[in-house]
Amino acid sequence: MKHDLPPFALLIDADNVSKDAIAPILGEITRHARLTVKRVYGDFTTTNLGGWRETLADHGIHPIQQYRNSTGKNASDSALIIDAMDLLHSRRFEGFALVSSDGDFTRLATRIREDGLTVYGFGRTDAARAFVQACDSYIFIESLLNPPGLPSSDGNPAPNPATPKSNLPPTSKPATSKSDAPPASKQAKQKTSVDLKTLVMRAYTKVADEDGWALVSRVEQYLRANHSELNPSNYGATTFFKLLSGLDTFRVSQRKQGNGHAQFCRPKQAEQKTTPVAMLIQHDPSPRQLPQPYIEAIKAAVAETRNTDHWAKIADIRAYLHQNGHKLENSGFSSLAEAIRATGQFDMCDAGGTNKMFRLAIQQSLP
Template identity: 35%
Template sequence: MNRSMLRRRTTPKTDTPIAAFARSVTAAQRWIRPLLPAVQHRRDDAAPRWDGSGWDTARTGKPRVAVLIDADNVPAARIGAVLARAQEFGGHQIRRAYGDWRRPHLAGWHTPLLAHAIRPVQQFSWTTGKNASDLAMAIDAMELLFNGIRVFVLASSDSDFTGLVLRLRESGCDVYGFGERKTPASFATACTAFLRLEDLTPPGPHTPSDVHAATKPKPADGEPTSRGGLSIQQCLQLSAAVQQAAGPDGWTNQATVGHLASSRIPGLREMIPPQVKFGEFIAATGLFDIQKRDPGNGKPPTIYIRNKSSS
């Protein structure tokens, strides 16, 4: 018997099922690997429109807005104006209204829910005197925060949401409150901005002259006035807010100025009529240079302003 035959007889068989399977996988990988770039490209094209940052990058480039409505504390007739104003804060809206829809006092909500594509969230009132809708609304808000939402609209006149607002703002969110005049100050001041339902009107067409006239509220007796109906002191405060937020070139984002001015100038939001945007109000004062900048990537232009003395 020669050595080659002896070697074949004494060598153990290594072609086990596992080894055969491993060889098959290796062969499949060699065949699939060249196709992966094309597959990944198609996957990116078919990906959802939302990214993890809470921005609607594929459609508007604006942040998504979560509109959460406490139906027990917001009149159904006002919700259309709330949603219209909420469009100024971002793009796609997540709309939810919370309540025990079996209750007779919520019957007036049926038509607005359908008309405005608001998702009703049923929350049974298990105990008298306890509003279970508040807790459900807070839980949903935290879940939306976890999913990347960074702009919230809370429609309620209930101070119980003050803690929720503070928590959302600690996480870097903008929270816009809508409520009736009876809303406690704790909730209103915690929000990035608070708008009274009584002051809201359905948006309609207006001309620049209408805007200029609308941005001139009546001053108090004996109060000196300057640009756009603002007092001299208010003009100085507004210019100081621009100066504080400005970069080395003197320009700053108009939205940043809006946040600073709202905290520095008491009653500024009440001075601006509901149908007038903050940018239109700024332009009507004549105090600032205004510039539109294109951020690219299909996003809408960003408005920058600076004090005219900085030019």
């Protein structure tokens, strides 16, 4: 039987995660991958991990028992890393899911990615920053157990009264078990909430096209490459498109691309500025007149290639005219931009560099 989802290996550091978080972690990772290996590492003879038996049975996870033979040494971490390298060299997987908040797994994550495999990380919000960034995507356990609302207009996450705070995962480590949300964790939550809109805007400016729209998939790709913790699940959304839709600073839309449609976005502020800006309405004062058939051809080209704001790229206009047999030499001008401006019927704006965009002037109208 052919599987659509890529095969992944799930490796869990039991000392760094609550057993209550296993179900939502499995629910999240199985949206993206098929788990062919599920292992958890720890000393299950201790009181901290004694209650894992039912969880392991419920989810078909294979426990790897590691006795603590030395004080201060973590045999579980070593065993997990060794097994991960064995699985990596088997060439049977397309990615790994590593469940831990421990920075000791940073090099493991980078080593797996060096072989071209994907790494999903799961852990607490106070996880080691180096490990978070070493993963392709890092999802906070707190976000899975207590999904936050999307940031409101003031940048703070909306409350979620449906899930009590007591669902936050306790940690088995004595040093952090006193509080489910230590000061560092609270600061991390506040920082990611406040920075979300800024980071999305920065990503948008890097990948936006000439008419101000950006492919949602490219924005997401840029963010994942630079901020692995910016996963939609960390903000209560199932997809990045839904995450953008919930932000009051972006407009999202389905637009034509090639032979189909794709999801695009752009800032609402840019839309508000588009109309009142002086669009460099320039008309060529030249007394030369274009043949009426050529003028009509330009109008048809603009009508066929314009975007939602009625602006058409000069490259698209040129391609349309060429495809329909209208040669520039028939206009009597040396450049298409001069010919369009000479009609006195179009507005022009600068789209960056030598790129120009045209639309029928306000006093005109297109069908």
